[in-house]
Amino acid sequence: MALYDPLIDWIAEAVAARQPEPETRADAVASAYQDIGFLDSKDREGRPAPVAWLTEPEIDNLVTTSGLARRIVYAPAEDSTARGWRVDADEDRDVTAELDAALDVEARITKADALARRYGGALVWMVTKGDDDLSEPLGDGPHDVVALHVFDATECTPIAWEDDPASPAWGKPSVWSITPQREGIAPPSFRVHRSRVLYVPGAPMPDSEASPPFFYGFDLSIVQLYWEALRDLGMSERSAVALMRESSLLFLSMPSGQTVSAGDDRSAFQRTIAALKKRFGPNRLGLLFGDSKVERINASFAGVRDLLTSGYERVASVEGIPLSRLVGQPPAGLSTDDAAGQRTYQDFITRRQRTHLTPVLRALYDVALGPAPRDIYWPPLDTPTDREAAETEKLRAEAASIRTGGAPVTTPEEERTRLTGAEVLAMPIVEDVPMDEPTPDEIAEYEAGLQADAETYAVPESARNNARRVLKWREEHGDEVQGMTSVGWSRARQLANNARVSRDTVAKMAAFNRHRQNAAVAPEHEGEPWKDAGHVAWLGWGGTTGVDWARGITGASDGD
Numbered sequence: 239m240a241l242y243d244p245l246i247d248w249i250a251e252a253v254a255a256r257q258p259e260p261e262t263r264a265d266a267v268a269s270a271y272q273d274i275g276f277l278d279s280k281d282r283e284g285r286p287a288p289v290a291w292l293t294e295p296e297i298d299n300l301v302t303t304s305g306l307a308r309r310i311v312y313a314p315a316e317d318s319t320a321r322g323w324r325v326d327a328d329e330d331r332d333v334t335a336e337l338d339a340a341l342d343v344e345a346r347i348t349k350a351d352a353l354a355r356r357y358g359g360a361l362v363w364m365v366t367k368g369d370d371d372l373s374e375p376l377g378d379g380p381h382d383v384v385a386l387h388v389f390d391a392t393e394c395t396p397i398a399w400e401d402d403p404a405s406p407a408w409g410k411p412s413v414w415s416i417t418p419q420r421e422g423i424a425p426p427s428f429r430v431h432r433s434r435v436l437y438v439p440g441a442p443m444p445d446s447e448a449s450p451p452f453f454y455g456f457d458l459s460i461v462q463l464y465w466e467a468l469r470d471l472g473m474s475e476r477s478a479v480a481l482m483r484e485s486s487l488l489f490l491s492m493p494s495g496q497t498v499s500a501g502d503d504r505s506a507f508q509r510t511i512a513a514l515k516k517r518f519g520p521n522r523l524g525l526l527f528g529d530s531k532v533e534r535i536n537a538s539f540a541g542v543r544d545l546l547t548s549g550y551e552r553v554a555s556v557e558g559i560p561l562s563r564l565v566g567q568p569p570a571g572l573s574t575d576d577a578a579g580q581r582t583y584q585d586f587i588t589r590r591q592r593t594h595l596t597p598v599l600r601a602l603y604d605v606a607l608g609p610a611p612r613d614i615y616w617p618p619l620d621t622p623t624d625r626e627a628a629e630t631e632k633l634r635a636e637a638a639s640i641r642t643g644g645a646p647v648t649t650p651e652e653e654r655t656r657l658t659g660a661e662v663l664a665m666p667i668v669e670d671v672p673m674d675e676p677t678p679d680e681i682a683e684y685e686a687g688l689q690a691d692a693e694t695y696a697v698p699e700s701a702r703n704n705a706r707r708v709l710k711w712r713e714e715h716g717d718e719v720q721g722m723t724s725v726g727w728s729r730a731r732q733l734a735n736n737a738r739v740s741r742d743t744v745a746k747m748a749a750f751n752r753h754r755q756n757a758a759v760a761p762e763h764e765g766e767p768w769k770d771a772g773h774v775a776w777l778g779w780g781g782t783t784g785v786d787w788a789r790g791i792t793g794a795s796d797g798d
Contacts, residue, residue, distance in 0.1 A: 357391035358440035359456030396455035471549035701784030711768035721771025747788035
């Protein structure tokens with residue numbers, strides 16, 4: 239007795255109807271390679287599909303449901319500000335600490351940076367005391383900033399644009415309409431001039447017509463950059479899960495060559511047969527297990543590991559964030575948390591601090607404290623381990639022992655000052671300043687001095703910074719900076735570029751004490767110290783720190 243023919247026909251039709259077209263399958267590993275990134279494999283095989291722009295709900299859903307997407311948004315923003323920053327102005331260090339604490343700047347900037355990565359941009363509204371018309375520009379500071387409020391791209395709409403071609407902000411929004419979106423309330427909209435907001439950027443917008451159809455006036459969402467890599471990784475993972483599920487199912491194989499899934503155990507198979515009986519009725523169903531059989535089809539997992547590895551590495555390569563940061567630890571077999579990956583991530587965070595956050599902080603401080611030259615320093619992301627720190631201290635101690643032992647180069651007191659004073663800091667005092675190339679005569683003079691007197695001395699770092707400051711003024715203000723002869727400028731470059739100087743140079747620095755009366759900035763040059771010739775010359779020769787240090791070495795008396 240054979241399997242009843244009508245049932246065979248029906249099963250064949252049902253199986254054919256259940257099988258998706260090969261172009262659209264996504265339930266096996268092989269199908270993860272098919273059509274991803276293509277619009278239609280039948281008509282446009284091999285051609286990239288148009289950009290799929292994510293809408294606001296899609297971005298929110300992805301960041302909410304995907305831990306990987308959430309880390310992509312928040313991890314760089316948190317790491318960029320995790321160690322804080324320091325702001326120096328001239329010789330004053332950490333001049334914004336009180337303001338930063340009062341306005342909770344770190345938390346606000348971190349939140350704005352995360353929202354900018356999520357939606358393509360964010361605004362930080364600087365609320366100032368006593369301003370009535372928010373749509374009018376702020377004048378030069380300082381202004382009494384009483385609060386900072388953060389808004390994402392979904393809450394801000396540009397309603398006016400800068401139309402002056404001579405303005406650096408030409409073509410950018412000049413007035414924003416800010417409507418806070420809060421659950422349960424309907425707040426009013428505020429028209430806020432761009433001088434009252436800090437713009438935190440997202441990813442640079444591509445220079446093409448392929449721009450997103452929403453969030454006008456903002457940049458590109460970082461989530462959009464990752465979207466294809468996240469989508470393909472998700473398809474690969476779902477395909478692997480489907481493959482494992484398929485490998486656990488029982489199948490009914492018939493002489494006709496057709497196969498139908500019947501569940502993952504024999505009871506499920508029996509229920510399937512019972513369902514077929516109900517469909518056709520007991521009189522129309524006849525089964526004979528001759529050439530028909532129930533079996534478990536073993537699927538091949540070859541390539542699954544490589545596919546998932548490729549997907550994770552593709553996600554990590556978008557911005558260079560190692561998987562050890564994105565998923566806590568890299569999936570087995572991946573090596574994206576090695577030293578090279580960490581250095582790449584540190585460079586990435588350093589660039590973000592310099593290009594994304596430093597301009598925002600400068601703008602805030604200019605409004606709250608008034609325009610002034612300020613240096614913003616970010617500590618390194620990597621902190622040496624206790625063992626590394628101990629090894630560094632050991633090397634420094636050994637070097638100090640060599641300099642003070644045998645034929646001593648420095649005295650123990652000088653060495654203690656050098657190791658514990660301003661020269662050894664966790665963060666530098668000033669940025670590197672491009673120096674003028676010394677003339678051949680200046681080089682010859684310096685080398686002759688070294689040959690004539692092999693005894694050299696370590697210059698205090700603050701004295702070197704005084705010389706650097708003068709050179710930086712000269713670079714920025716040109717002929718406005720006066721007060722030194724060619725010898726003076728040569729001395730400033732020498733101090734700025736060399737950690738050690740000869741005894742002859744020390745003596746000349748000590749002799750410059752005769753100009754001490756010119757050390758302070760004259761009242762008429764307050765705010766523009768580079769215009770005070772006497773003050774410029776004093777700093778160029780090392781300033782008070784440098785002259786006093788030199789006098790201590792030479793044993794000069796107060797009358798000298």
